[in-house]
Amino acid sequence: MDDQIILRLAAKTLIPFILVFALYVQFHGDYGPGGGFQAGVIFAAGFVLYALVFGLRRTVQVMPPWVTLACGAAGVLLYAGVGVVTMALGSEYLNYNVLAHDPEHGQHYGILLVELGVLITVFGVMLGMFYAFAGRRSLDG
Amino acid sequence: MSDHLPVLLVVVPLIAAPIAALIRSVRLSWLIACGASWWALYAAWGLLSRVRGGEVISYALGGWPAPYGIEYRVDAVNAWVILIVAAIASVATPYAYQSVRREVESDRVSLFYSAWILCLTGLLGISVTGDVFNVFVFLEISSLSAYALISLGQDRRALTSAYQYLIMGSIGATFIVIGIGLMYIMTGTLNMMDLSERLPAVMDTRAIPVAFAFLTVGFSLKLALFPLHLWLPNAYTFAPSAVTAFIAATATKVAVYMMLRFFFTVFGAAFAFDVMQVDLILLPLALVAILSTSLVAIHQQNVKRLLAYSSVAQIGYMILGVSLASVAGLTAGLLHLFNHALMKGALFMAMGCVMYRVGSVRIDAMAGLGKKMPWTMAAFVVGGLSIIGVPLTVGFISKWYLVQAALAAGLWWVAALVMVGSLMAVIYIWRVVEVAYLSPAPDGDGVAEAPLAMLIPLWVLVAANVYFGVNAGLTTEVATRAAEILMGVTS
Numbered sequence: 001m002d003d004q005i006i007l008r009l010a011a012k013t014l015i016p017f018i019l020v021f022a023l024y025v026q027f028h029g030d031y032g033p034g035g036g037f038q039a040g041v042i043f044a045a046g047f048v049l050y051a052l053v054f055g056l057r058r059t060v061q062v063m064p065p066w067v068t069l070a071c072g073a074a075g076v077l078l079y080a081g082v083g084v085v086t087m088a089l090g091s092e093y094l095n096y097n098v099l100a101h102d103p104e105h106g107q108h109y110g111i112l113l114v115e116l117g118v119l120i121t122v123f124g125v126m127l128g129m130f131y132a133f134a135g136r137r138s139l140d141g
Numbered sequence: 142m143s144d145h146l147p148v149l150l151v152v153v154p155l156i157a158a159p160i161a162a163l164i165r166s167v168r169l170s171w172l173i174a175c176g177a178s179w180w181a182l183y184a185a186w187g188l189l190s191r192v193r194g195g196e197v198i199s200y201a202l203g204g205w206p207a208p209y210g211i212e213y214r215v216d217a218v219n220a221w222v223i224l225i226v227a228a229i230a231s232v233a234t235p236y237a238y239q240s241v242r243r244e245v246e247s248d249r250v251s252l253f254y255s256a257w258i259l260c261l262t263g264l265l266g267i268s269v270t271g272d273v274f275n276v277f278v279f280l281e282i283s284s285l286s287a288y289a290l291i292s293l294g295q296d297r298r299a300l301t302s303a304y305q306y307l308i309m310g311s312i313g314a315t316f317i318v319i320g321i322g323l324m325y326i327m328t329g330t331l332n333m334m335d336l337s338e339r340l341p342a343v344m345d346t347r348a349i350p351v352a353f354a355f356l357t358v359g360f361s362l363k364l365a366l367f368p369l370h371l372w373l374p375n376a377y378t379f380a381p382s383a384v385t386a387f388i389a390a391t392a393t394k395v396a397v398y399m400m401l402r403f404f405f406t407v408f409g410a411a412f413a414f415d416v417m418q419v420d421l422i423l424l425p426l427a428l429v430a431i432l433s434t435s436l437v438a439i440h441q442q443n444v445k446r447l448l449a450y451s452s453v454a455q456i457g458y459m460i461l462g463v464s465l466a467s468v469a470g471l472t473a474g475l476l477h478l479f480n481h482a483l484m485k486g487a488l489f490m491a492m493g494c495v496m497y498r499v500g501s502v503r504i505d506a507m508a509g510l511g512k513k514m515p516w517t518m519a520a521f522v523v524g525g526l527s528i529i530g531v532p533l534t535v536g537f538i539s540k541w542y543l544v545q546a547a548l549a550a551g552l553w554w555v556a557a558l559v560m561v562g563s564l565m566a567v568i569y570i571w572r573v574v575e576v577a578y579l580s581p582a583p584d585g586d587g588v589a590e591a592p593l594a595m596l597i598p599l600w601v602l603v604a605a606n607v608y609f610g611v612n613a614g615l616t617t618e619v620a621t622r623a624a625e626i627l628m629g630v631t632s
Contacts, residue, residue: 073159073255080156083148093148095204 004053011053018046026119030108036115040122048130056135065131071124079117082110143187147200147213147269150184150223153177154262162255170251171238177258178230181265185227189220193619199271207271208332214271218623221475222268222398225482229390230261233486236598237383240493244381245293253293257387259286264395273321273407274331276399280317280363283395284310287388291380302375309372313362317399320356323348324407336407344412353417356403364396366423366460367430370453377449382493385445389452390486394478397459401471404463405627414466423464428558430457435565439572444495444502447569448488451528454562455481461555462543469546471624472617476542479616480527480535483609487524487602491517494591494599507573509582514590518577520603525570527606530563534610538617 026039051059082094089098096110097103157177161170191198192215200213207214215223237257245253263283267276288310292303325331327348328339343349358369365373373393377385404413413419431454438450455477462474492502494517499506511518527534540563547556590596609616 070163073162076159077156080152083152084156087145087148092200092204093145093152093202097204 007053011049015046015050018049019043022046022119026115027112029115030111036118037122039115040119041126043119043123044126044130047127051130051134056131060131060135063127065128068124068128068131071120072128073121073124075117075119075121075124077117078120079114082113082117086110145200146184146187147198147215148202150181150188150269151262151266153180153184154258154265158255158258158262161258162252165251167242167247167250170254171234171241174237174254174258175231175234178227178234178261181223181227181261182231185220185224188215189217189224189619191215192217192220193622195622208330208335211275212271212332212334213269214333215269216623216626217619218401218475218626219268219398221619221623222395222478223265225394225479226261226264226268226391229387229482229486232598232601233383233387233390233490236386236490236493236595239592239594240383240497241381243497244295244383249293253290253381256286256289257384259283260290260388260392264391267395268398271333272331273324273333273336273403276402277314277318277321280314280399283392284314284363287384287392290384290388291376293384294379294381296379298375299379302372302379306372306376309362309369313359313369316355316359316362320352320354320359323352323355327352333402333407337409340408340412344416350417353408353413353419357400357419357422360396360400360403361426364393364400364460365453365456367426367434367453367457370430370434370456373453374446374449377452377489378443378446382445382489382496386486386489386493389449389489390482393452393456394482397456397463397474397478401463401474401627405629410466410628420464420466423460424555427457427461427464428555430454431461431562432558432565435562435569438569439565441569442504444504444507444573445489445492447504447573448485448492451566451569452481452485454566455485455528458539458543458559458562461559462546465546465550465552467546467550468621468624468628468630469542469549471627472620473539473542473546475620475623476616477539479620480539480609483535483602483606484524484527487520487599487606488528490595490599490602491521491524494595497591497595498588504573504576507577508580509577510588511574511578513582513588516596517591517599518574520596520599521577522574523603523606525566525574527610529566529570532610533607535606535613535616536610538610538613542617 022039022042025034025042026036029035047059047063086095086098087093091098096107099106099109154177157173161173164170188198198215199207201207202211202213241250241253260283263279263286266279267283270276270279288303288307291306292300324336327343327346328336330336330339340349362369377389380388434450434453438447438454441447441450459474459477462470462477494514495510496502498514527536530536530540540559544556544559547559
């Protein structure tokens with residue numbers, strides 16, 4: 001799409017905002033609608049838009065397929081790991097109360113960390129599926 | 142540590158799965174899978190030995206007390222199922238190493254083990270949780286990873302059979318979540334214990350019978366009750382050998398457990414069997430399953446497919462026990478849950494050994510294997526005797542209790558049909574044994590005995606088939622206690 005100047009410029013302008021909006025949805029998730037799943041999809045959508053306009057090859061240079069696989073696994077580890085930490089601090093699995101000096105802050109940090117895990121996994125899996133369909137290439141690149 | 146056992150049972154495999162995917166080493170990811178399944182066995186034994194005496198373990202996830210938070214609740218019923226799943230996994234995972242190296246492309250093996258552990262996580266999670274929506278979540282985890290595992294089979298038809306299973310399994314899961322949703326609308330709770338207290342007040346609305354119907358059909362799809370079993374033969378035939386052994390021995394068992402839990406704990410036996418009269422549907426379907434799929438099994442040329450049809454028939458025996466809605470019937474069903482896992486695990490593992498050496502599991506490929514692979518075929522014979530129900534094997538224990546339960550209910554003709562099913566098993570097992578031992582072997586194809594790494598797990602299961610067939614004290618004690626809990630009988 002080298003000749004589509006308006007499309008390229010619009011995409012270039014929009015992508016940073018899409019990524020920032022994803023983070024807004026993530027961090028605002030415990031006050032309003034949103035959360036890790038939606039944020040992960042939006043974050044991946046930014047890369048999908050880049051791939052549609054600038055081509056798969058350049059997207060893969062920015063975000064290699066093995067990174068998406070690693071993200072898919074790392075998010076689950078973060079989520080499950082938070083639970084292990086709360087257990088190590090002497091409480092039930094995923095009881096965020098013990099994560100900070102008082103329960104209110106603990107719950108806040110806990111849900112943010114867990115939702116971050118969801119974001120990372122959903123982002124990795126979404127983009128990995130897009131690569132798999134768009135490039136028919138294996139995830140190992 | 143032991144306080145956290147119910148949740149650690151699930152969390153350790155859940156953490157092991159992404160690590161196995163990240164490590165791109167065949168041996169390391171296999172070792173992680175072994176560690177996760179052995180841990181599950183240790184935790185399962187710890188849970189079972191605590192609840193055998195009648196104690197109920199309750200664990201509040203996140204510190205939110207039930208019914209508000211997710212509760213993990215372990216009694217003799219699910220501790221029993223957890224033990225079955227964990228025991229089969231801890232034998233099947235060591236077995237998988239050689240088999241998978243031969244049958245799955247090497248760059249996919251670490252992802253294979255990741256999906257394998259995830260499937261185990263899901264099956265354990267379904268069994269341990271006391272929250273109906275959590276059941277659905279873990280059901281999806283185990284099903285999706287099972288579809289991926291099946292699609293990795295060598296034969297290209299593995300892809301279409303995995304897709305077929307995906308469609309049927311998703312319909313089943315959708316029905317289950319619709320049923321759960323209807324119950325949630327009517328009661329506002331998802332906790333099983335809380336549901337069982339609140340449901341009686343709304344039983345005579347139309348929504349609850351509809352929810353019951355959706356759940357029954359959904360579970361029947363997942364556990365492959367005739368005539369909803371059509372996904373099963375292809376999936377078992379074309380999956381990698383180790384996957385067939387693992388899934389055949391665990392996945393349908395867990396689906397039977399889900400059905401029991403919802404019928405007896407959530408809805409209550411009175412509603413399920415007196416008001417909805419579900420036994421009027423289950424009993425005939427179970428009998429048709431036993432007779433028709435045994436007949437189909439007799440005519441199969443592929444031994445894995447033969448065993449798959451036999452599995453549908455064996456599920457018929459379990460559901461038959463359930464449909465009697467008595468402590469004796471449930472005991473028989475729960476015993477067969479364990480016993481069938483042992484025998485089908487052994488039989489499919491024996492076929493995996495044949496696949497490893499011969500490269501085919503068609504009946505004509507078995508010619509002369511009795512001499513060339515004596516240990517493998519001897520294991521097949523013992524597993525086959527167990528399927529038939531010969532004394533001194535676990536199969537006999539199941540059949541004995543089932544026939545007794547049927548006679549106690551005054552259904553002598555059901556007991557007779559169970560015997561007919563056994564006779565049909567003689568025919569299809571004999572067809573394989575006859576070719577293996579009495580046909581002359583083709584010369585000089587260099588087929589030798591399977592490697593020890595596969596024979597040892599296989600023979601562990603064979604030994605269990607005989608041990609629990611002779612010494613059935615532990616199994617009948619736990620199954621009886623579980624049946625009493627389900628029927629609400631206190632002893």
